[in-house]
Amino acid sequence: MASNFIGEQSGSTIRGRAEIALIGCNHQTAPLELRERVAFTPEQALRAAKELCNSGTIEEAIIVSTCNRSELYGVAEESVESLPDTLISYFSDFHKLPLGELNGRIYQRAGREAAQHLFRVVSGLDSMMLGEAEILGQVREAYKRAAGNGSTGPVLHRLFQSALEVGKRVRAETELGTRPVSVAAAGVKLTERIFGDLKGHRALIVGAGAVAEQVVENLRARGIGELELVNRSFERAEELARRVSGKALEWEGFEAAMVRPDIIVMSVSGSTHLLTRSMLEHAMLARSGRALCVIDLSVPRSVEPEAEGMYNVYLFNVDHLGEIVEQNKKAREAEIPRAEAIVDEHVNKFLAWQSSLEGAGLLEALRHRLESERQSLLASHFNGAHGGSSVDRERLEKLTRELIDRVVELPASHLRRERKLRRPVEGLAALRELFGLDDSEDKEKP
């Protein structure tokens, strides 16, 4: 039956032609100052989405707001021609920004382009750092919050679930996000090339600046066993150690501490070599020659160049890591076509689903129309002076109901079976095919 079909498609309410619209700005269209002003906190995002839905402007809304983008996805029942302008106005009002400031900074997408944009975003194809992984989690969180807030419906549910699937597939099937593209991440990846799993290993970080912090984050993400931090300013080392569950050491204890770790990261400023070959030789003797990886992120270098080539000491400096980063960036770029192919595949799937949903809405509207005509005809016939008996009325009611069911069932079953019909239904030829008008003539022939 047609009603079953509609239920299968949407999973909730039946709707007519629903269009997706997107407005937003990102690192490519807006400077940081503007991005800061149009960013939504999670609470603001939920409130704005709810307000838009309640105002009747749109039926469904999700706002994705990260440090590099603020995007508003909406679904409207009818044409979205004026919708982007309405959304931009709301955007401007919400953040108390003159519309003029947003001129040329906001992009608008609708239908296919909107779906494609979201799929590219979750894949990391639209990110500042190509293939970054964080965006997938950020979109997932935005979707979960909106779903919990009740501002989503069947279209955005499907769109965002498809988007999360695309994000996972791109990361699993391509190398878009596998190779490190920051110096800190590349250094940590190199240590894994030596020690494998970092879980049972110990690292000593010399310095407590931003780069050192990045290294620490990467080491923690890779499951490093123990972390020791040493800095000229003990307070800063202690503060960082507290944040990353490490142990701060006094600057004077640096040389003695070199015996324990398998990884030493140097990220300090200064013109002298803090780590000399003789210091490393002593340390290697004390540690019975166990392999040691030294990552020197300081410029000028804080490890004596003569230390290079020592047995079981692996020394990397910023030049080595920079070269790896460049190589990895190129490798990531080479993966773009494979990622785009996955995006396109899912955009087509989503549009096919959306068309089938629209088709189901169309059929349901037709059923309602036929039903109301049926009721009206029956009423006029039986309420008149020559109205038939109750038995006649019952038979006629049953007959006309069955007739409607048969009329609607045919296109519904066509939609169920034939994928090509799920593309946007446009033109009379498609409608003739959808309603099986050409087939019905053949069937009537003896």
Add this chain to the structure above:
Amino acid sequence: MTYSMGMDIAALVLYAASFTGYVLHLYRGGHWSGRIATLLLVLAIVAHYYALLERSHVIHAIPYDDLYGSMSLFAWLLAVTYLGLEVFHRRRAVGFVVVPFVILWLAVAVVVAPSRVPHDPAANGALFALHITIGILAYAAFAISFLLSVIYLIQNRVLRRGRPGLAFWRFPALDVLERMSRSSVVVGLVALALATTLGFVWEHRLTGHLAMADPKVLVTLIVLAVYAIYLVLMRASAWRGARAALICACNFAIVLFSYTAVNLYFTGFHRFF
């Protein structure tokens, strides 16, 4: 007696398909290409086993009488040992190095295989069969440790130069390569010690004495000694790393010498490969 090569060819095709899977796994990543490569390797090992079984049925003994049988058995044990290491260490990245050697060994065996199977009635019995089979298993394990050591040395060099290529990121870490190589040496050492003991027992039963002065026996004892030294050195941190890998790779030269030159030109009774 004639022997059909159908299963050997099937095994070769499956090994080649498995190799393609390992290469894809190395360059494109993803779990599926790796899993398919391993599955194809398992199928190849099964097909290869049936090829060896068929040959055994023809000669009523383990197929080691001739160069073909020995090489085919060696290739099979190489694949089996590698599969064991892959499962134990959960690393597939060196499959693309090991499987080509399996293919090469089996392909050469197929090409040089005689259509008529020779057989020495003296070389029969379970003890003798075990002696030879376990001996070949030891050679296969040493061959894998050699390949792993070579990969270690290459990767170590690449790391030291600080300019790794794209495939570099897919290889196992130095530490993993070292552990895989050590596991392989342990398997080889135990297998060779067992094979040597079984050989002594078999010879004593057959002749009533032990031919300790035979070059094959002497070289085998040297092989046992150098690999035992390798394992002892591996316990000291200062020897671990590139030095240990170099020793392991050099040790294999003695294994090769024992497997080829000694068998062909020096030994009196170890004419079996």
